[in-house]
């Protein structure tokens with residue numbers, strides 16, 4: 001499975017089996033984390049065999065068997081959230097290509113415990129990773145017409161980009177974005193809100209993967 005196919009197959013999975021992640025796969029993931037941290041200037045960290053990401057109540061009702069996760073962290077900065085959105089999108093899809101499942105959690109994790117693991121950094125969420133009890137299911141989605149407009153006849157790359165953007169995970173599945181294209185320029189606006197930065201990063205990453213980054217350039221981010 002390549003990264004494009006991974007966009008289609010990735011769905012939120014909240015329950016995990018106890019199958020450990022083999023050492024060879026852990027090595028690949030850690031290699032990707034290093035590359036991604038260098039590219040996006042982030043401090044994402046893979047934590048393994050650790051059950052402290054959620055409190056007891058959340059584990060009882062929502063998060064089953066989460067033992068491995070990424071801490072989404074970096075130095076405080078106005079675009080940290082957007083950079084972590086893009087970096088996290090890459091990691092979720094990369095893990096999917098390795099046969100793993102993931103779940104982005106921005107609200108319901110143990111904030112204080114995660115902050116202790118990356119001193120001096122801001123933590124904006126975690127991504128649970130492991131072998132899912134299920135593969136999850138496709139999220140309810142807006143249509144391309146609801147979120148995107150193109151000036152003149154729509155090129156194939158724009159259509160593919162919008163389709164990919166609609167596959168991105170967004171907080172509460174809101175998909176609160178508008179994509180505009182004209183010539184080879186594209187802009188994406190995201191409705192302001194708590195998770196708007198990371199949602200924007202996730203959606204832009206997906207759009208670029210679907211459209212092909214050589215096909216277009218970004219006009220403005222917000």
Ligand SMILES: Cc1cc2nc3c(=O)[nH]c(=O)nc-3n(C[C@H](O)[C@H](O)[C@H](O)COP(=O)(O)O)c2cc1C
Nearest residue numbers: 011012104105106107108139169170171172173195
């Ligand atoms: C920024 C962000 C924050 C999220 N926070 C939570 C959360 O606190 N709790 C939760 O159960 N899911 C959370 N999610 C998961 C979303 O609800 C889920 O990704 C969305 O419904 C789309 O489904 P999909 O991942 O299957 O495409 C979050 C997702 C994103 C992108």
